[in-house]
Amino acid sequence: MALLAMATVAAAEPPETVRFITCPTYRDTDAGRKSGCWLADDRATGRRYDVSAAPSKPDWNHEILVEGKAAEAPDRCGGIVLDPVRTSVLAGTCTRHMLPAEGYPGNRFSLPKRDVAPMAAARAVPPGPYSTRTFRLFFGFDSAFLMYQYDDYLLDRAITWIRAAKPRTIVVTGYAASGPETVSGRAIAEDEEIARDRAERVTEALVRLGIDRGIISVRTDTRPRPVDDPDADGLVEASRRRVDIEARF
Amino acid sequence: MLGATTLLLAGSIAARASRDGPTAPADRWWAPGSNRTFPTQADYADTTGTLRVLLTGGPLATKGHPFFTPVGPNGRACVTCHQPADAMSLSAATATERWQATGGKDPLFAAYDGSNCPTLPQADRASHSLLLGYGLFRIQRPWPPRAAKGGAVTPDFDIEIARDPWGCNSGKYGPGAGNISVYRRPRPLANMKYLLAIGFAYDPKQGLPLALDPETGKPVSGNLMADGRASTLDAQMRDAAATHLELLEQMTPTDMARIVDFESRIYTAQQADRTGGAVDIAGAEGGPAKLANSQAGQLGSIGKPVWSEFEAWEKPAPGLGPARAAFRASVVRGAHVFRDKTFLITDSTGINAPIGFGNPVRNSCVFCHNMSQMGNDVAPGQVDLGTTNQPFADPMPWLPLFRITCRKAPHPFYGRVIYTSDPGYALTTGRCADVGKITLQSLRGLSARAPYFSNGVAKDLRAVVDFYDRRYTIGYTEQEKRDLVNLMSVL
Numbered sequence: 001m002a003l004l005a006m007a008t009v010a011a012a013e014p015p016e017t018v019r020f021i022t023c024p025t026y027r028d029t030d031a032g033r034k035s036g037c038w039l040a041d042d043r044a045t046g047r048r049y050d051v052s053a054a055p056s057k058p059d060w061n062h063e064i065l066v067e068g069k070a071a072e073a074p075d076r077c078g079g080i081v082l083d084p085v086r087t088s089v090l091a092g093t094c095t096r097h098m099l100p101a102e103g104y105p106g107n108r109f110s111l112p113k114r115d116v117a118p119m120a121a122a123r124a125v126p127p128g129p130y131s132t133r134t135f136r137l138f139f140g141f142d143s144a145f146l147m148y149q150y151d152d153y154l155l156d157r158a159i160t161w162i163r164a165a166k167p168r169t170i171v172v173t174g175y176a177a178s179g180p181e182t183v184s185g186r187a188i189a190e191d192e193e194i195a196r197d198r199a200e201r202v203t204e205a206l207v208r209l210g211i212d213r214g215i216i217s218v219r220t221d222t223r224p225r226p227v228d229d230p231d232a233d234g235l236v237e238a239s240r241r242r243v244d245i246e247a248r249f
Numbered sequence: 250m251l252g253a254t255t256l257l258l259a260g261s262i263a264a265r266a267s268r269d270g271p272t273a274p275a276d277r278w279w280a281p282g283s284n285r286t287f288p289t290q291a292d293y294a295d296t297t298g299t300l301r302v303l304l305t306g307g308p309l310a311t312k313g314h315p316f317f318t319p320v321g322p323n324g325r326a327c328v329t330c331h332q333p334a335d336a337m338s339l340s341a342a343t344a345t346e347r348w349q350a351t352g353g354k355d356p357l358f359a360a361y362d363g364s365n366c367p368t369l370p371q372a373d374r375a376s377h378s379l380l381l382g383y384g385l386f387r388i389q390r391p392w393p394p395r396a397a398k399g400g401a402v403t404p405d406f407d408i409e410i411a412r413d414p415w416g417c418n419s420g421k422y423g424p425g426a427g428n429i430s431v432y433r434r435p436r437p438l439a440n441m442k443y444l445l446a447i448g449f450a451y452d453p454k455q456g457l458p459l460a461l462d463p464e465t466g467k468p469v470s471g472n473l474m475a476d477g478r479a480s481t482l483d484a485q486m487r488d489a490a491a492t493h494l495e496l497l498e499q500m501t502p503t504d505m506a507r508i509v510d511f512e513s514r515i516y517t518a519q520q521a522d523r524t525g526g527a528v529d530i531a532g533a534e535g536g537p538a539k540l541a542n543s544q545a546g547q548l549g550s551i552g553k554p555v556w557s558e559f560e561a562w563e564k565p566a567p568g569l570g571p572a573r574a575a576f577r578a579s580v581v582r583g584a585h586v587f588r589d590k591t592f593l594i595t596d597s598t599g600i601n602a603p604i605g606f607g608n609p610v611r612n613s614c615v616f617c618h619n620m621s622q623m624g625n626d627v628a629p630g631q632v633d634l635g636t637t638n639q640p641f642a643d644p645m646p647w648l649p650l651f652r653i654t655c656r657k658a659p660h661p662f663y664g665r666v667i668y669t670s671d672p673g674y675a676l677t678t679g680r681c682a683d684v685g686k687i688t689l690q691s692l693r694g695l696s697a698r699a700p701y702f703s704n705g706v707a708k709d710l711r712a713v714v715d716f717y718d719r720r721y722t723i724g725y726t727e728q729e730k731r732d733l734v735n736l737m738s739v740l
Contacts, residue, residue: 026609033591033612056605059661061596089602091658098609118548119450145603146456155458156450201457208458208468209450 015069018042018049018082019237021184022066023094024058027077029106037077037106038087039099040066044184050079052107054087055114055150056140063092065141065183067238076105084233088141114153114231123160130165135245136229137202138238141177142190144197146205154231155202158245159209167247170206170216174199175224177240190241195220202243271299277334278347281319281326281356284312292520293334295697296709297738301520302333302439303537309511315504316511321494324356327508330386330435330493336517336694337439341384341705348374348381361495362387366417366430379415379647383705385432387417389492390478390676392429397480398463404679405657411668412650431671432648433475433703436690439517440537440623441482444472444691446546448620448627454599459629471629475687475703478677482509516541518693519739525576528739531569532561533577535739540622540693547621549588555615555624556584556736576735582728583736587614592723596641596662599632599686603661614717614733617689624692624740631686635720636702637671638663638685643706643716645670655681671704696738710734 020042027037038052051058051066058064068085075081078099117123135158137151146152162170176195180187199218207213224240226232232239271294279285287309293300311317316327331337339357347355358377360367363386369376379385394402408429410418417423417430447470452459459468462481469480479485486505490496500508516537521527528535535558549555562577569577593609594600600617601608610616617632618624626632635641648670659665660681667684674686687703701707707716714730717723725733 026607028593028611030591030611032589033616034606034610036593036607036609036611038607054605057607057610059602059608061608061662089661116449116451118448118551120448120546143603145605146451148451148453148456148604148606151456152451152453205458208461 015071017067017069017235017237019065019067019183020044021063021090021092021186021188023097024051024060024064024087025097025099026058026060027099027101027104027106029077029101029104031106031108034109035106037079037104039077039079040064040087042066042184048079049085050075050077050081051085051087052077053081053083054085055112056087056089056145056147058087059089060096060098061094063090063094064088065090065188067235069234076107078102078104084235086140086235086238088143090141112149114150116149116152116156123156125164126161128165130161130167130247130249132167132246132248133161133165135161135247136227136231137243137245138232139194139198139241139243141188141241142194144194144201146201155205155209159206159211162206162211162245162247165247165249167249168215169248170211171219171244171246171248172199172203172206172216173219173221173244173246174202175240175242175244176220176222177224177237178222181237192222195222198243202245206245272334277332278343278350279317279328279332279334281317281324281329283317286310287317287333291333293697295334295336295519296699297519297696298522298525299520300334300336300517300694300697301537302337303516303541304511305514305516305541309514314507314511315500316508319356320500320504321490321496323359323361323495325359325494327438327489327494329357331438333517334697336437336697337515338435338437338694338698339384340698341380341382341700344380344384348377353377359495362389362493365415365432366422368416368420368422379432382647383432384434384700385705386435386493388431388433389417389422390429390431390476392424392427392676394677394679397484402679404675404681405655406675406679406681406684407654407656408672409652409654410649411652412646414647414649418649418651429651429672429676430649431676432705433671434700434705436474436703437517437694437698438512439515440540440691440693441512441515443540443545443620443623444625445470445482446620446627448546448548452629453604454629454631456603471631472625472688475671476673476675476677477629477631477688482512517697519696522576522739524572525580525735525739526573528559531566531577534558534561537693543622545620545623546627548627549615549619549621553621554588555619555621556587556740558622559584559736559739579732579735580739583732583734586725586729586733587618587736589613590723590725590729592721594721597633597635598660598662598682599630601662603682608662618692624689626689630689631674631683632689633673633683633685634687634702635685636687636704636706636716637669637673639668641720642670645704645706648704653681653684658682660684673703692737693740695740710737713737 068082071083073081174195180189518537565574653667675683
């Protein structure tokens with residue numbers, strides 16, 4: 001019985017990041033709301049992964065780019081659990097495929113760790129002294145959409161600090177991972193334009209949150225290096241697809 | 250002097266209404282300019298029992314009040330289409346009664362939007378079939394859309410007319426002349442603090458913080474109007490005055506302030522069910538008084554569960570007659586079905602894309618209808634249920650049909666070409682990804698304002714449940730369907 005068996009992960013070595021393109025499969029487990037499973041088969045290895053932990057989940061009509069690390073977590077869906085994991089919805093189309101639960105329990109919904117608080121909840125004022133600081137938001141492949149329960153949370157943290165620190169200027173840099181790379185035998189590269197889209201969206205977001213547009217300058221970079229940021233969850237390639245919000249004094 | 254006497258008289262009618270039960274049929278219809286006093290409480294018989302309308306802060310003399318006074322050339326006032334007895338909307342049944350009572354002469358049937366198209370012979374009943382049959386008004390939107398701050402929006406799709414049953418999407422009414430006509434139900438103008446409430450700073454469906462009101466710079470709830478074209482009561486009022494009332498000049502700031510004052514004080518909900526009795530007894534907390542006294546904008550999943558108002562009815566009160574006990578038990582079960590019975594929500598933009606819940610996602614009615622006590626969406630509620638888009642929409646030969654071609658990225662679920670009877674939010678944003686998104690409404694006072702959905706396609710609450718059952722292949726049992734209907738009938 002595969003059920004609840006531990007995924008085999010080398011004990012000492014930090015887990016390797018897997019990265020592949022595939023069509024997702026939805027497994028219709030039912031442990032209440034949002035409890036269905038997302039599975040993704042890496043065609044190169046034939047391994048089936050559980051990518052349900054992604055902050056932004058697949059669409060069964062479209063290919064996904066999977067980036068994640070195997071976790072020592074019980075198999076509740078019928079695949080090796082990836083966590084952290086990102087799934088980016090790509091343009092390529094897929095044949096819808098849904099599996100029945102087949103005895104897998106699925107994942108009971110619990111609030112993710114990056115869950116933004118309601119407006120009514122008071123934010124703790126981050127203590128000074130304040131000096132130049134960079135906040136980062138991370139994106140799906142070729143997407144400028146601020147992910148729910150991820151980017152909104154990171155943005156909320158940034159704006160809470162910025163409101164307290166009152167920087168003189170803010171530099172918003174949008175990056176596009178436009179250097180082609182081979183994934184699942186296919187060359188993929190982000191559109192260079194996405195760097196500007198990301199920067200403009202984040203600028204618009206800051207303005208909507210009360211920042212004077214006049215203190216923001218917008219930059220783009222289409223050859224980003226990865227960053228080691230705790231909120232990138234150690235996913236190196238995903239960390240290139242980002243916006244830096246640099247507060248200066 | 251005369252005015253004062255009228256007021257007194259009207260006042261006594263109001264008092265009688267609340268003391269002696271539902272308002273007499275003769276007083277149900279609020280004709281514009283009738284100079285009555287709007288009472289602090291009025292009860293109206295509706296399809297399943299009694300609707301109650303509350304006005305907080307004391308009675309209102311409506312004489313000269315801009316909500317009640319015909320200010321434009323067509324003899325209408327706001328109250329024409331936002332009637333207290335119809336939970337501040339207007340039911341198709343009331344429209345039909347007005348036609349019969351006035352031989353079609355009521356200003357309600359004004360050619361501009363109270364007929365299928367102004368070019369049709371106005372004396373013919375058939376020219377008003379959408380209002381009489383489905384409670385629909387013609388809504389004329391500019392094409393291409395205009396931004397809230399003025400200036401054109403460049404749409405990322407082309408729109409062609411696939412079907413134009415009334416001629417209102419051709420010639421001077423058509424896109425060639427800068428217009429699109431769709432047909433929509435009046436949205437209930439009550440309990441507004443819930444629709445204007447802001448729960449979170451972000452709009453997760455758009456992946457951005459809430460939009461700002463261009464006039465005040467303040468964030469807006471994004472929960473007004475089917476297509477979200479107006480984000481504040483002021484902006485909405487200018488829209489209503491220029492269209493429904495055919496006013497040529499803008500309303501004065503004083504008039505607008507008086508209307509907003511009225512809109513902010515009015516609450517409505519079902520107060521009693523013919524079988525189940527009063528909804529605010531035996532521990533239940535239904536009815537409008539609770540709404541007036543509660544804080545708006547709470548997410549049911551982290552606060553007071555949606556429709557937990559009726560939880561106390563779980564345990565039948567001793568000595569309750571069997572019919573009443575059975576009805577109340579059904580309402581409680583209905584609330585559980587609404588919250589807990591999950592199904593696969595598929596291909597609904599706003600939920601399944603781009604937000605990242607996944608397509609499909611397993612959830613229940615409360616996923617979208619998530620605000621405590623109101624059942625609208627705490628976040629801006631633009632979602633494509635498929636009420637207007639093919640293939641999910643029912644065939645509605647009486648409505649126009651548009652063929653939308655996405656110029657840039659295809660729509661995530663429909664591809665490049667979409668057939669729709671109302672592009673909804675896309676008529677505001679100009680984005681093909683928004684085609685068919687309709688803003689969630691309040692779920693209060695439903696028994697007084699059939700038919701449902703913004704296009705009136707669901708003739709009763711059972712038809713609403715059946716629509717969802719078909720759309721998402723839910724497989725509700727007959728009992729679950731009846732429970733949901735009973736629940737919704739007491740909201």
